[in-house]
Every structure is written in C-alpha cells, then in structure tokens.
C-alpha cells in the first residue's frame with residue numbers, strides 16, 4: 359500500500375510538472391511571438407497640393423486600434439520643392455516629376471511589404487480651383503500627370519482630385535477635433551465617452567488662395583450651402599463651413615497690389631503702404647493681372663513695368679486691406695464678408711497654416727492680447743527695409759517684405775471678416791501642430807476616406823494584450839494543476855478503497 363501511494367504521488371507530481379512545463383512553454387511562445395510581431399502598423403499617404411506648394415504627409419497608426427481617436431501619428435511631412443501644381447499648367451509633366459523625391463522618401467519609410475496596402479491620396483485645393491476656372495482642360499491635364507506619377511509607385515493609389523471649399527473646411531475641422539479628442543475619448547478603463555459639445559473647437563485656415571472658417575454654431579444654420587452634416591462616432595454635428603476663394607494670403611496680397619495700382623495717381627508707380635520704407639521692386643502688369651482673383655483695369659493698357667515703392671505706413675496699410683472686403687450684408691442676417699452668411703463665432707478656435715505663420719514670426723501666437731498684437735504689427739510695419747534686413751539677416755526676402763501685409767491681412771480677416779472682437783480674440787489658439795501632427799485638412803481627409811472615423815460609437819476598444827495573454831496562460835496552468843491534484847486525490851482514495859477490501 360505504501361508503494362502504491364508513493365507511485366500515485368509520483369505520477370501526479372510528474373503530471374503537475376508536465377503541465378507546468380507546457381504552461382511555461384506556452385508563456386515563452388506568446389512572449390516570443392509578441393516580440394517578433396510588435397503591434398502591426400498601417401500607413402497612409404496624403405499629398406496636399408496647395409496653391410503655393412505641395413507637401414506629402416506620411417501617417418502611421420496601430421492596425422488593431424484604427425477605430426479609436428487620436429491614435430494616428432505623423433511620421434513625416436515632405437515638402438515638394440518648387441511651386442504648387444497649378445503653376446505647371448503649361449508643362450503638366452513637370453508637375454508629376456516634382457512629386458518623385460517625396461514619393462521616394464515615403465518608399466523608404468513605409469516597409470516594403472506594407473506599401474501595396476498603403477492608401478495614397480492627392481487632394482488639390484484653391485490653386486487648382488482657380489486654374490480650373492481659367493481653363494479646365496489644363497487643370498485636368500495637371501491632375502492626370504500627378505496621378506500618373508503616383509501610379510508608378512507600388513502603393514494603393516486612390517486618386518487625385520480637387521477638393522471643394524466645404525470639404526477643405528470640414529476636413530480641417532475634423533483633423534483638429536480628432537487630434538484634440540474632443541469628439542470622443544477613450545478613458546483608461548477602455549470606455550468611450552462623448553465630451554460635451556462645448557469642448558468641440560472651430561477651425562480657421564488660411565491658405566495661399568483661399569481661407570476657411572468652420573465651427574459648430576449655437577444656432578441653426580440659415581444658409582444650407584454653408585452647412586455640413588457629419589455623423590461621427592454616433593453623434594450628429596451640424597457645422598457651419600465656408601471657404602472664401604481668392605482670400606488666401608497670396609491672392610489677397612495680389613488683390614491689394616492691383617487695388618493700389620488702380621487707385622494710383624501715377625500709372626506706372628505704386629506706393630505700397632504695407633511694404634517697408636525703402637523697399638523697391640518692379641512688377642509687370644502681366645504678372646499682376648494673371649489671376650482670376652484680380653480684375654484687370656477696364657481700359658486695358660499694353661504690358662508694362664510698374665515700380666513699387668514701400669512707404670511703411672500701418673494706418674494706410676490697414677485701410678487699403680479693408681477695401682478688399684465688402685462688408686455689406688442683407689437685413690435680418692449676420693455675415694462674414696462679401697455677403698456670405700455666417701452665424702456669430704462661438705467657442706474656442708484653432709487657427710493654423712497661414713494664420714499661424716504670419717503671426718508666429720512676430721512672436722504673436724502665445725495668447726497675446728489684441729492690443730499688444732496691434733501694437734507689435736504696427737511697430738513692425740513702420741520699420742525700414744534696411745532695419746528689418748539687418749534684424750533678420752537669415753529671413754527670406756519675400757517673407758520679410760510681406761510680413762507687415764500678411765499679418766495686417768490676417769488680423770483684418772479675423773476681426774472685420776470673421777467678426778472676432780477684443781473678447782473672443784482670446785478664444786483663438788494659433789497652432790502649427792497638435793499632438794505632433796500638422797494641422798490641416800489632410801488627416802481628416804484620410805480618416806474619412808479610409809472609414810477610420812466610424813459613424814457609430816466603436817464597440818471593441820483593444821484586443822487581448824500581451825499581459826492578458828500571460829494572465830490567461832498562468833490561469834490555465836493553475837486550473838490544470840488543480841484538476842490533476844483532484845484526480846490524484848480521487849485515484850488514491852479509490853486505490854486505498856481496493857486495499858481495504
């Protein structure tokens with residue numbers, strides 16, 4: 359009997375050891391598999407073909423979390439050298455060729471085995487809208503050439519197209535709210551919560567050829583052409599959005615120059631109050647009147663050269679810029695400008711791209727009061743060309759020349775155009791990036807076209823993680839040990855039973 363009992367104990371010990379062995383093996387296996395296969399990443403590429411330049415954004419996100427929010431990161435923003443694609447209207451093939459260095463860079467970043475599954479888009483904005491207005495054949499040719507160039511790369515290319523102004527505004531709004539996690543938030547317990555509507559922010563975007571304002575108004579939107587209905591994460595948003603074509607920075611400064619020319623007493627001389635005193639340059643009327651945004655004088659004169667002289671006069675500069683806007687508005691409604699309906703601004707706003715850049719150079723993006731902003735711009739505008747060049751020797755000359763005009767324009771757009779005031783000014787946050795991602799329409803565009811923002815609240819939060827696997831394996835082992843222990847006890851009792859017989 360002693361022997362049998364010993365044998366039984368021996369067997370069960372062996373069994374327990376075997377189970378432990380299997381458990382350890384499983385554990386090691388899962389750990390090893392986790393190490394060899396880190397959370398798989400997905401990539402997405404979006405070309406932002408703007409009026410002044412093109413940039414390629416490379417995004418990455420963990421494949422198992424794609425329905426969450428705030429999980430997309432920006433790996434790279436590659437600036438295409440040369441002008442915007444609309445500038446290649448007369449040599450479209452070069453527009454395609456210009457994209458290649460950035461595509462080559464992307465192919466180095468996206469792992470080879472992921473490339474064919476990488477959604478790739480090209481979206482063109484106001485520069486191409488203007489070209490299409492001038493000659494739609496040329497716009498089509500440019501788009502065909504850039505599509506051909508991207509098509510030569512082993513990516514999942516999903517087309518090159520011109521965004522509407524409303525799309526540009528809406529996607530910018532989606533981008534900033536996605537990055538701020540103001541639409542939906544995943545708490546640390548893994549539960550999805552909808553933050554209150556008041557935390558949703560508005561978006562203010564200033565490009566080279568257009569500007570967009572997009573926000574959640576407190577009232578109903580009277581003009582359906584400015585309304586966008588979005589269903590995101592199970593919530594409906596009725597947002598106001600409008601894009602003003604020609605009111606991007608570059609086109610606005612062109613309109614300013616044309617307006618100064620037409621008001622000029624001396625036909626071949628332009629006194630420019632927004633250019634620094636002592637600055638002088640020649641421009642041709644052909645260059646000045648080459649855009650659909652500027653209206654050529656009613657009595658066309660042969661192409662001529664004009665001499666532009668800076669006078670550095672901030673008051674005259676502000677007055678000249680205000681003349682670019684038409685502030686009359688029909689009765690019973692509130693307007694932005696040029697008769698476009700706009701509800702009063704409401705809540706916090708994030709201002710990016712040109713609005714950020716024009717004020718950042720003057721160190722005015724840190725929440726300064728409006729009076730300080732006004733004073734700083736006024737002071738810069740009175741500085742002579744000689745002085746600003748000495749003060750900022752490394753700064754690009756064109757940027758330096760345009761700083762006064764651009765910052766004065768940005769301020770006029772926000773205050774007189776979009777109707778911010780001394781109080782609501784402090785609700786505008788000037789940013790280039792949020793969560794290390796450049797703010798613009800591209801991320802929102804990709805999120806929408808890849809269905810990464812579900813219209814309903816996501817169900818599953820995270821998959822089984824490595825720690826869960828370990829816990830599961832250990833629990834399984836303990837369970838097996840208990841079962842074997844139990845079996846041993848039963849077996850021994852049975853044996854002792856026979857013995858007593």
Ligand SMILES: *[C@@H]1O[C@H](CO)[C@@H](O)[C@H](O)[C@H]1NC(C)=O
Pocket residue numbers: 421422423424425812818
């Ligand atoms: C994301 O949502 C879509 C549709 O709602 C679903 O088909 C997909 O499986 C989800 N993906 C993940 C990783 O949860």
Ligand SMILES: *[C@@H]1O[C@H](CO)[C@@H](O)[C@H](O)[C@H]1NC(C)=O
Pocket residue numbers: 492493494495496
């Ligand atoms: C538009 O461009 C095409 C191709 O360059 C040219 O043949 C056509 O004459 C242009 N049309 C207009 C209206 O300028």
Ligand SMILES: *[C@@H]1O[C@H](CO)[C@@H](O)[C@H](O)[C@H]1NC(C)=O
Pocket residue numbers: 684685686687688696697
């Ligand atoms: C301003 O807009 C109104 C309509 O909104 C129009 O009647 C008026 O002619 C415009 N003024 C100028 C100077 O363009």
Ligand SMILES: *[C@@H]1O[C@H](CO)[C@@H](O)[C@H](O)[C@H]1NC(C)=O
Pocket residue numbers: 719720721
């Ligand atoms: C902005 O601040 C930096 C550092 O504080 C300074 O070097 C620069 O001159 C400032 N720029 C202007 C336009 O005042």
Ligand SMILES: *[C@@H]1O[C@H](CO)[C@@H](O)[C@H](O)[C@H]1NC(C)=O
Pocket residue numbers: 525528529586588806807809
């Ligand atoms: C995003 O995509 C859906 C279809 O997937 C579409 O119905 C919706 O209007 C899009 N959102 C925007 C802002 O275009």
